Amino acid sequence: MGKNYVESAKLIDKNVLYTSTEAVELTVKTSKAKFDETIELAIRLGVDPRHADQQVRGAVVLPHGTGKKVKVLVFAKGEKAKEAEAAGAEYVGADELAAKIQKENWFDFDVVVATPDMMGVVGRLGRVLGPKGLMPNPKSGTVTFDLTKAVAEIKAGKVEYRVDKTSIIHVPIGKASFGAEKLGENYRVLVEAVIKAKPAAAKGQYIKSVSVSSTMGPGIKINPVRVLD
Template sequence: MKRGKRYKEAAKLVDRTTLYDPKEAADIVVKTASAKFDETIECHIKLGVDSRHADQQVRGAVVLPHGTGKSVRVLVFAKGDKITEAEEAGADFVGGNELIPKIQNEGWLDFDVVVATPDMMAVVGRLGRILGPKGLMPNPKAGTVTMDVAKAIKDIKAGKIEYRLDKTNIIHVPIGKVSFGTEKIMDNFHTLMSAIIKAKPSAAKGQYLRSVAITSTMGPGVKINGDKISAEK
């Protein structure tokens, strides 16, 4: 892959053979972010599990103390009093059956998170082939299938993110913006890592944290020493 001049200059500040202390890694990522926009800081975690086995899945959600820096659009599938509850809690879109053709036939996907009450999952299930591949399908483990839609919306708007393994056993999640600075990025990082460590499946054997790296949208990745990460902030 051909890299630009800015990337090459930033890459000179990163020793690919070194595993950095988490704070030092965050300092480097912030320093090497040179784009004209506020770059997103992402965390990539490779785990020593096999996502093909149900008992080794790692999936959940956590509220980052400083959010992600992104405005999140929430769609809620509900009926009855829960529609009013969702609207009052700040949901961007609320509805039921009438939304199915809009998503299926018109390709409407102007939302970032989908929340549904349990009694609406039969309806939402019809959208599985569309929402599933995009990571938008509501899930009880992520707290997006619930009767307490007000709390779900509040948490999501406050910075709740979902983490889960991809097919290569890696978790990819945003943990903030460059403008946050090192301290806030570290708060978010430790909160995320604590949740992932505590979510370790009992069936997982050997080294759990295989590799951890953080990077900005346009910058080089910085590898973190897993021995310096604990389940406690």
């Protein structure tokens, strides 16, 4: 472990489950890298993602964004393509963009949006977009005819959350430079969204564990029964 990590770890009691407020404040204190570290949240849920009725997925606009400039690719044609360009999407197109992704292994974008009529084209990219978490989905608002709204929300700080095969959700909630107050507000909005997304089929304790960490810093555990404190 590096010197900064060791020094940061001394500030954290691994035997303590912190409140969310304490954890976020500690994460900012222990962020000591020379660059502006990303703060990430990890939430382990009491669901079995192998079952379709226990999937947890959605999207939410963080009040202070993520601190990252997001490049948006939109699959659209005609007037909808013009709408996407006007909304500020970096890349807009149809079959030619799909071919570029398939043939050139091109991924110079962070989010993919598509109009419903383009899903036939986008569907062929499932094997390459899916594993990267880039496949458009109606639940996250990335399959829509309202491209102005979709692109605007993404640019404003909309993030997708999705439980992985180990039942964990990993989501960035901002940069260390945001400070504890803004990070705390982003944290609360995200956690509230995940709680609201609890599947009816999920039984027992839903929030199993929560931790927050900076890019180069140690994880800080949050008491799962006090996730909004």
